[in-house]
Amino acid sequence: MGDHERLKQLIVGDELAALDAHARRVATLESSHADLPQQLPRLLREAQQGQGRHRLAQALTAPVADALGAAVQSQRHTIVEALFPVIGPAIRKAIAEAMRDFNDNFNRVLESSFTPRGLRWRIESWRTGLPYAQVAMRHALPYRLDHLFLIDRHSGLVIARVSAPDLPDLDADAIAGMLTAIGDFVRDSVGNGEDRGSLDSASVGEHLVWVLTGPRANLAAFVRGAPPAELRTLLRERLEQIHASLDDYPQSLQELTPATQVHLHESLRLDRIDVDAVAQASAQGASAPRRWPLLLLALLVLALLLGWEWRQRQWQGRLDAVTQLLSDWPGLHLDRVDGDIGKRIRVRGLIDASAQPPHTDIRALLPPGIELQLDLRGYVSTDDAIVLRRARRLLDPPAGVRSVVQAGVLNLSGEADAAWAARAREQAERVVGVTGVDTSLLHIASDAQAGLRAEWDRRVQALPTQRVHFVRETEQRDPAELSALLASVQRLRELSPQLQEPLRLQCRGHNDEPGTSATNSELRGRRARWLCAELRNAGVPAADLRTETDDAAANPPTIGERAVSLWLDASPEDE
Amino acid sequence: MSEIARKVCMLGDFGVGKTSLVARFVRNTFSDKYLTTVGVKVDSRLVSPAPGTDIKLVIWDIAGKAVLDNLNQNYLRGASGLILVADGTREASLRAALNLAMQARDVIADPACVLFVNKLDLVDRWEASPAVLVEIRRSLAVFETSALSGDGVEAGFAELARKLAP
Numbered sequence: 183m184g185d186h187e188r189l190k191q192l193i194v195g196d197e198l199a200a201l202d203a204h205a206r207r208v209a210t211l212e213s214s215h216a217d218l219p220q221q222l223p224r225l226l227r228e229a230q231q232g233q234g235r236h237r238l239a240q241a242l243t244a245p246v247a248d249a250l251g252a253a254v255q256s257q258r259h260t261i262v263e264a265l266f267p268v269i270g271p272a273i274r275k276a277i278a279e280a281m282r283d284f285n286d287n288f289n290r291v292l293e294s295s296f297t298p299r300g301l302r303w304r305i306e307s308w309r310t311g312l313p314y315a316q317v318a319m320r321h322a323l324p325y326r327l328d329h330l331f332l333i334d335r336h337s338g339l340v341i342a343r344v345s346a347p348d349l350p351d352l353d354a355d356a357i358a359g360m361l362t363a364i365g366d367f368v369r370d371s372v373g374n375g376e377d378r379g380s381l382d383s384a385s386v387g388e389h390l391v392w393v394l395t396g397p398r399a400n401l402a403a404f405v406r407g408a409p410p411a412e413l414r415t416l417l418r419e420r421l422e423q424i425h426a427s428l429d430d431y432p433q434s435l436q437e438l439t440p441a442t443q444v445h446l447h448e449s450l451r452l453d454r455i456d457v458d459a460v461a462q463a464s465a466q467g468a469s470a471p472r473r474w475p476l477l478l479l480a481l482l483v484l485a486l487l488l489g490w491e492w493r494q495r496q497w498q499g500r501l502d503a504v505t506q507l508l509s510d511w512p513g514l515h516l517d518r519v520d521g522d523i524g525k526r527i528r529v530r531g532l533i534d535a536s537a538q539p540p541h542t543d544i545r546a547l548l549p550p551g552i553e554l555q556l557d558l559r560g561y562v563s564t565d566d567a568i569v570l571r572r573a574r575r576l577l578d579p580p581a582g583v584r585s586v587v588q589a590g591v592l593n594l595s596g597e598a599d600a601a602w603a604a605r606a607r608e609q610a611e612r613v614v615g616v617t618g619v620d621t622s623l624l625h626i627a628s629d630a631q632a633g634l635r636a637e638w639d640r641r642v643q644a645l646p647t648q649r650v651h652f653v654r655e656t657e658q659r660d661p662a663e664l665s666a667l668l669a670s671v672q673r674l675r676e677l678s679p680q681l682q683e684p685l686r687l688q689c690r691g692h693n694d695e696p697g698t699s700a701t702n703s704e705l706r707g708r709r710a711r712w713l714c715a716e717l718r719n720a721g722v723p724a725a726d727l728r729t730e731t732d733d734a735a736a737n738p739p740t741i742g743e744r745a746v747s748l749w750l751d752a753s754p755e756d757e
Numbered sequence: 758m759s760e761i762a763r764k765v766c767m768l769g770d771f772g773v774g775k776t777s778l779v780a781r782f783v784r785n786t787f788s789d790k791y792l793t794t795v796g797v798k799v800d801s802r803l804v805s806p807a808p809g810t811d812i813k814l815v816i817w818d819i820a821g822k823a824v825l826d827n828l829n830q831n832y833l834r835g836a837s838g839l840i841l842v843a844d845g846t847r848e849a850s851l852r853a854a855l856n857l858a859m860q861a862r863d864v865i866a867d868p869a870c871v872l873f874v875n876k877l878d879l880v881d882r883w884e885a886s887p888a889v890l891v892e893i894r895r896s897l898a899v900f901e902t903s904a905l906s907g908d909g910v911e912a913g914f915a916e917l918a919r920k921l922a923p
Contacts, residue, residue: 334835336835337835337837357799359764359815359817360795360797360798366828367797370827
């Protein structure tokens with residue numbers, strides 16, 4: 183070794199030694215890496231010893247999944263061939279179950295499509311968006327979950343169990359044991375002892391037993407009725423969750439902690455499973471909720487409500503109009519207006535005989551086709567209009583007189599003759615409803631003789647009726663009759679000059695039945711002359727008297743006609 | 758579950774009286790026809806080997822055979838105890854019971870085990886010699902039972918329950 187080498191050794195000797203050591207280590211590593219493919223199986227086996235198995239599985243989870251994905255991408259055919267024994271039975275089973283469900287659903291849909299119950303279910307399906315078959319199944323095939331047994335697959339012992347509350351107690355361990363034994367029997371006898379075969383379900387009548395197998399525990403469900411397919415899926419999920427919680431018990435499942443047992447019981451709660459099954463069925467079967475049917479229904483209801491409200495308002499408006507009309511109707515007292523919408527109107531009340539009938543006016547307010555029922559009873563109205571009408575009918579006022587009734591007081595105004603005015607004052611008080619008469623504005627006409635003329639007319643008209651009757655011949659039956667007749671003639675003689683009315687009188691004699699025509703005619707003449715004589719004696723000028731020969735045909739003889747009468751002579755004055 | 762459940766299998770040759778012993782001990786839930794169809798019948802009974810300790814014995818009455826076949830081995834899985842049953846009037850059944858016990862140990866590890874020598878009511882016709890039974894008692898709890906009279910039955914099941922108690 184030269185000086186240079188020694189110096190070098192002194193300065194960097196340690197570093198060179200470290201470099202040599204690293205070089206040897208690298209060479210060793212390269213050598214071991216070259217042998218890795220041969221040593222890998224052994225290393226993997228060693229890695230699975232004890233707790234290392236779990237760590238190795240966790241470490242390989244991601245790369246194995248990636249590798250499987252890559253293999254599926256690149257070597258699909260190989261993967262398919264490898265999985266074919268598994269996929270085939272699974273597909274066949276799924277198809278068989280689907281076909282069976284379809285068949286069941288189809289039959290039930292056919293059976294229930296056209297019944298009222300089916301229509302109700304269709305509406306529910308329409309409203310909820312669920313397929314009709316599912317709605318029909320849900321209603322028509324109720325089910326009940328009686329028992330759930332979580333069974334140790336190894337021993338057949340019950341790990342946990344839940345039963346419906348109202349069921350009698352049963353020997354769950356014995357049943358679970360028999361179920362396990364039968365499962366083993368079926369597997370051994372039918373499944374050729376291979377682990378993939380197992381008792382999956384059994385049914386007797388409406389009772390159904392499902393056995394869902396897991397790696398460590400089986401879940402046996404005792405069901406009555408026809409459960410939905412979703413229930414089995416849900417139970418499968420529960421079994422998977424239970425297995426996750428059983429990881430803490432690598433060996434025996436027969437000595438679980440109380441906390442685990444509580445958890446298992448919670449997982450098996452029947453009511454929650456039922457609710458979850460329904461929810462899952464709804465979630466799987468329901469399409470997006472169809473809101474438009476509900477909206478359409480709401481609009482329809484709203485339109486109907488609006489229509490009904492509009493009709494009500496229209497009808498009420500008509501009732502109000504009729505009520506308003508009749509409330510102001512003179513001589514009508516309104517009790518009530520009601521009726522049936524669009525059909526008829528009933529009016530109840532009282533009406534005065536002098537009031538105008540309201541039919542026509544009511545009809546004018548109603549559309550055609552509506553029946554009008556008037557229930558009006560009579561009464562005496564004190565309405566001013568009716569009282570006025572009543573007063574006018576009684577008083578018959580002349581053209582120049584205006585009459586008004588206000589608050590029962592009859593106001594007469596204008597111009598009338600004294601006679602009418604006097605009569606009006608006398609009779610107006612007797613008109614029903616008139617509480618007072620006001621004639622302050624009624625002026626008497628300038629004809630001062632109107633009253634005298636009226637008296638003249640009245641007396642002239644009454645004169646023929648003031649007869650003097652006889653017992654026989656000219657023997658008076660009552661002398662007062664002649665006195666009254668003479669008094670009337672005297673009054674006429676007083677009025678005649680005032681009124682410039684001529685007074686010429688005609689005496690007529692009458693007779694009764696018996697007697698011949700000539701005799702009676704002579705008797706009538708005699709009686710007429712008798713009366714004229716009496717009148718002359720009373721001061722009536724003879725020139726104003728004339729004896730009338732009676733016409734028997736015009737005045738037939740009766741016992742009551744044994745009398746004389748006096749008439750105003752309207753014939754032309756003798757020359 | 759409030760009580761502890763233990764699976765117990767009854768093994769013995771045909772006609773030794775296993776089913777009668779179970780019938781004496783439990784109230785039958787299932788028909789005996791399962792023995793001839795499925796090959797097993799399961800019943801249970803709650804036993805209290807000590808105050809405050811309840812053990813539910815789930816008894817698998819396996820159809821009588823001198824040799825365990827594959828199906829019967831499946832029935833043994835998960836068992837914690839064995840009841841070997843022999844007919845005292847047939848010494849061969851005693852050997853068969855011991856043979857079955859040996860086979861069962863291949864399936865279940867270290868089970869609690871009792872031997873019922875049945876038909877005590879016919880003790881005058883027993884072929885099993887007392888010397889043999891004494892020898893067996895050195896390694897196994899032996900109970901002389903009668904399914905007919907019930908002698909020894911309760912005691913045998915109680916001993917097994919005691920062995921299975923935690």
